[in-house]
Every structure is written in C-alpha cells, then in structure tokens.
Amino acid sequence: MLQVEHFRHLQAEVTDWRRHLHRNPELDFAVYETARFVTEKLASFGVNHIETRIAETGIVAIIQGQGGLGPTIGLRADMDALPIQESTGKPWSSQFDGKMHACGHDGHTAMLLGAAKYLASNRDFKGSVALIFQPAEEVELPSGGFKMVEDGFLDRFNIERVYGMHNWPGIAVGEFGLRAGSLMASQDDFDIVVRGKGGHAAAPHLTVDPVPTAAQIVLGLQTLVSRSTDPLDALVVSVTKQSASFAYNVIADQAEMAGTVRTLSPALRDFAERRIEEVARCIAMAHGAEIDFRYRRSVPVTFNDAEATKSAIQAARSVGRAVDDQIKPVMGSEDFAYMLKARPGALVFLGNGSSAPVHNPAYDFDDEAIPYGIGYWVNLVKSELGDERVLLTRQ
Known part of the structure; x- marks a missing residue:
C-alpha cells in the first residue's frame, strides 16, 4: 500500500482539472462537455477501451492490469452539477x-x-479496473445510476464489485468515514391531491374546504414517526410542497401536497407507503373530502457489503489520517445505491473539512482532499486486485 505522499505530485494537475469542471457545470444527463473532457483525458493516459453514451452521457473505461487474469472491479464517480446560483x-x-x-x-x-x-502508468495488478463516470446523480427517477444499471454495463464488462466515493463536509480533510450495512437512506416521494368543493371564501359553510383538510393530513403524518415506529428505527416523512387557491377570496376545489420519505429499512418503506395513504384518506373522509394518492419508490438504501467494506477500510487506512469505520448512517440518498443493489461493493465518505454543506450556494470542494481520494482509489485496486486477494477470490 502507498502513502498519501506518493500522490501529491498529481495534486496540482488534478486541481486544475477540478476547477475547470467547476467553472463549466452541466446538469442531469446533458453533461456533454464534461463527458468529452473525461474521454479526452482518459485517451491521453493511454486508456484504449472507452465506451461512451451509456445512459446517454455515461462513460465506462477499462484499464487492464499486467499481472495476469483476475476479476474486474468498478470505481464510480458522478459528473453532474445542481441548479443553484453560486455564491462562493x-x-x-x-x-x-x-x-x-x-x-x-x-x-x-x-x-x-x-x-x-x-x-x-502502473498496471501492477491482476484483472481489470472499470472507471465509471455517471451522469444525472441529482435527478429523480430515472437517475443516471438507475439507467446505467438498466443498460446492463455491469454484465457487459463483467464487473464483480463496485465502489463509490463521496466528499463529506464535517469530516476533516484526509479522513474517511464508512460502515458495513446501511450507510445512506432510501428515497421515496409521494403526492396527495385533496379534492373538496370550492366556493367563495366568505361562505365556507357552502364548501368542502380542502385546505384545513390538507393541514390536518400534514399534522397526521408527523405521528407516523413519533408514535407509530420504534424510536430506534430511522424514518423521515417530510411534506415539502403545498398549494391551493391563488386568490384571497376563493376556496379552491382541491389542495395539493407532496413530500419525501427516507429510511434505512425496507420494511419501513412498506410501512410508510401503506400508512401515509391510510392516514390521508381517513382524514379526508372525516372532512367530507377525497384524495388522489401517488407513491413513487426512487433510490434504494445505500448498502455496503461486509467483505467489500473490509477492502475499503484497508485502502482508506493506508492513505488516510484517520478512518471512522462505524460512522453513523445519514438520511440523505445516493443513486450509487442502484449499483450496490446489483453488485456487492461499498461507498466511502472522504472528508471535505469545514466547508459549507453540500447543496449550498457557498459550498466548494476542498482541493487538499485530492491526493487522499486518488490514493484511496489506487490502494483499493491494490487491495482488491493484488495477488493474495485475487487468489482468495478464485478459490
């Protein structure tokens, strides 16, 4: 295993690449210039096997080792930006x-x-490394990770394990965090339309007002977590959108609301889907209203395989200042989960220091983390595709 100092000579050049990409953000699947930049860099390194246009703009490039036959592991990075006005x-x-x-x-x-x-330049490993550059991590279903898996690239390139990395504000630069099992939550979304009877705001007794009904539904949904689930289990139900009439003197025919559900448990996903509809429908009935209900399952739980996590911990410890291998799960979601659902693997958090949180206009990636990230990837390849690991895999 190599120490972080072994990779510092790459930091200045990679920082230039990073800042170029930062100046030129692209959204969703339309990461055309980003994909072109990635493809040109890979070709300049002497990577000959590059497949593009996977799930529209995704890329998979294969680097074959010179140590003989062995498995193929995948290393994944996401390429898309967010629709946010920067303030850095x-x-x-x-x-x-x-x-x-x-x-x-x-x-x-x-x-x-x-x-x-x-x-x-240093192909001293057995087997192959599949470099996975994914678009559209930030979009709702179908996301880039989902579409790449649906495209069949894991089978096409015979990828046996997949690994991902995400920077994490609040963890010191040079440190890593991960855990075996559930690391990040699933994401589901729901829409509820409360159908009442509209009319003049001065005569509410002649209407079935959907607004107070919707308000009662919002309050009712809060007790799904506080009174209907084990306090030691993780479930988040958040109503994030509401709308009704756009006039002061009109009671609308209907009110609309939408929200998200996050959990680390497949059983709680089933519970939430069933109970949100039951609560909303019963409250509406009590007010003389009706509902239309839609529940959409999106990103699954990000689940780290136990054996793959051991390799990730070994690689992180070899290059990092510290590794928390029992980090608390987080309730955000990550569409790398689709790849982890299809293949064993692991996601690791890389410290981004005291930066602004992600999805914040003041956020910026800390370039001091670059040699640690590169070193993690290289040492992970050594851990997974070294002679001893390949021998154990093949027995």
Whole structure:
C-alpha cells in the first residue's frame, strides 16, 4: 500500500482539472462537455477501451492490469452539477448562471481521472479496473445510476464489485468515514391531491374546504414517526410542497401536497407507503373530502457489503489520517445505491473539512482532499486486485 505522499505530485494537475469542471457545470444527463473532457483525458493516459453514451452521457473505461487474469472491479464517480446560483466568489466560480457544482461531483470526477492516470502508468495488478463516470446523480427517477444499471454495463464488462466515493463536509480533510450495512437512506416521494368543493371564501359553510383538510393530513403524518415506529428505527416523512387557491377570496376545489420519505429499512418503506395513504384518506373522509394518492419508490438504501467494506477500510487506512469505520448512517440518498443493489461493493465518505454543506450556494470542494481520494482509489485496486486477494477470490 502507498502513502498519501506518493500522490501529491498529481495534486496540482488534478486541481486544475477540478476547477475547470467547476467553472463549466452541466446538469442531469446533458453533461456533454464534461463527458468529452473525461474521454479526452482518459485517451491521453493511454486508456484504449472507452465506451461512451451509456445512459446517454455515461462513460465506462477499462484499464487492464499486467499481472495476469483476475476479476474486474468498478470505481464510480458522478459528473453532474445542481441548479443553484453560486455564491462562493472563488476565481473558479461557475461561469453559468443558475448552475454550480454544489455537491463536489467536480472533485469526484477529477480524483477518479487522477487515479486513472496513475493506474494507466502502473498496471501492477491482476484483472481489470472499470472507471465509471455517471451522469444525472441529482435527478429523480430515472437517475443516471438507475439507467446505467438498466443498460446492463455491469454484465457487459463483467464487473464483480463496485465502489463509490463521496466528499463529506464535517469530516476533516484526509479522513474517511464508512460502515458495513446501511450507510445512506432510501428515497421515496409521494403526492396527495385533496379534492373538496370550492366556493367563495366568505361562505365556507357552502364548501368542502380542502385546505384545513390538507393541514390536518400534514399534522397526521408527523405521528407516523413519533408514535407509530420504534424510536430506534430511522424514518423521515417530510411534506415539502403545498398549494391551493391563488386568490384571497376563493376556496379552491382541491389542495395539493407532496413530500419525501427516507429510511434505512425496507420494511419501513412498506410501512410508510401503506400508512401515509391510510392516514390521508381517513382524514379526508372525516372532512367530507377525497384524495388522489401517488407513491413513487426512487433510490434504494445505500448498502455496503461486509467483505467489500473490509477492502475499503484497508485502502482508506493506508492513505488516510484517520478512518471512522462505524460512522453513523445519514438520511440523505445516493443513486450509487442502484449499483450496490446489483453488485456487492461499498461507498466511502472522504472528508471535505469545514466547508459549507453540500447543496449550498457557498459550498466548494476542498482541493487538499485530492491526493487522499486518488490514493484511496489506487490502494483499493491494490487491495482488491493484488495477488493474495485475487487468489482468495478464485478459490
């Protein structure tokens, strides 16, 4: 295993790549220039096997080791930005209004490119490394991770394990966090339309007002967590959108609301889907109203395989200042979960220091984390595709 100092010579160049990507953010699946930049860099490293246009703009590039036959592992980075107006004031700030890399995907992409450059020049491993550059991590279903898995790239490239990395504000630069099992929550979304009877706001007795009915539904949903689930289990139900009439003197025919559900448990997903509809329908009935209900399952739980997590911990400890291998799960979601559902693997958090939180206009990726990220990827390849690991895998 190599120490972080072994990768510091790459930091300046990879920082330039990262800041170029930061200046030029692209959204969703339309990461055309980002994908072009990635493809050109990979080709310049001598990576010959590059497949593009997977799930529209996704890329998979294969680096074959020179140590003989062995498995193929996948290393994944996401490429898309967010529809946020940047406020950092940095020299490398976004050049496009309403778009910015507010989640560090520019750093993820640049670090995987840095690892690709190193691995292409140092192929002292058995088997192959699949470099996965994914679009549209930030979108709702179907996201980029979902569509890449549906495309069948894992089977096409015979990928046996997949690994991901996400920067994490609040963890010190040079430190890592991960755990076996559930690391990040599932994400489901729901829409409720409360149908009543509209009329004049001065004569509410002649209407079936959907607004107080909707308000009661919001309050009723709060007790799903506080009174209907084990306090030691993790469930979040948040109503995030509401609308009805747009006039002061009109009681609308209907009120609309929407929200999200996050949990670390598949059983609680089933519970939430069933009980949200039951609570909403019964409250509406009590007020003389009706509801239309839609529940959409999106991202599954991000679940780290136990054996793959051991390899990730070994790689992180070899290069990092510290590793928390029992980090608390978080209730945010990550569409890398689709790849982890299809193959064993692990997601690791890489410290981004005391930066603003992700999805914040003041957020910026900390370039001091770059050599740690590159070193993690390289040492993970050594851990997974070294002679001893490949021998154990094949027995």
